[in-house]
Amino acid sequence: MMNLLIILAIALGLGFWLYNSRISEQAHKTALKACQDAYVQNLDGYVALKKVYFDKGPDGKWRFLRRYQFEFATDGAKRYVGHVIMQGRWPIIVEMESPQEPV
Numbered sequence: 001m002m003n004l005l006i007i008l009a010i011a012l013g014l015g016f017w018l019y020n021s022r023i024s025e026q027a028h029k030t031a032l033k034a035c036q037d038a039y040v041q042n043l044d045g046y047v048a049l050k051k052v053y054f055d056k057g058p059d060g061k062w063r064f065l066r067r068y069q070f071e072f073a074t075d076g077a078k079r080y081v082g083h084v085i086m087q088g089r090w091p092i093i094v095e096m097e098s099p100q101e102p103v
Contacts, residue, residue, distance in 0.1 A: 024049065027084045027086050042072050043072055052066050053065055064087070
């Protein structure tokens with residue numbers, strides 16, 4: 001019985017890790033697309049999980065959100081910060097700092 005519980009705990013942990021990896025991968029794809037659409041260079045090639053929280057949506061229902069951060073540059077010299085907010089596997093908000101100089 002104890003072996004079954006250990007196997008179940010390992011399987012749940014592995015499933016949770018895979019699910020979170022897919023969400024992170026989707027956030028990265030969203031960040032790359034946002035940079036491509038804004039004609040800026042995505043830096044470092046990754047997104048970093050910065051915050052996990054609950055928030056009320058427009059319909060008044062609570063939702064579980066993840067906030068990922070990425071960096072981009074207009075010319076490779078100065079870094080700017082952007083965020084992707086994910087609800088489950090779906091990006092709901094993409095925010096990017098506004099560069100001071102014209103793009």
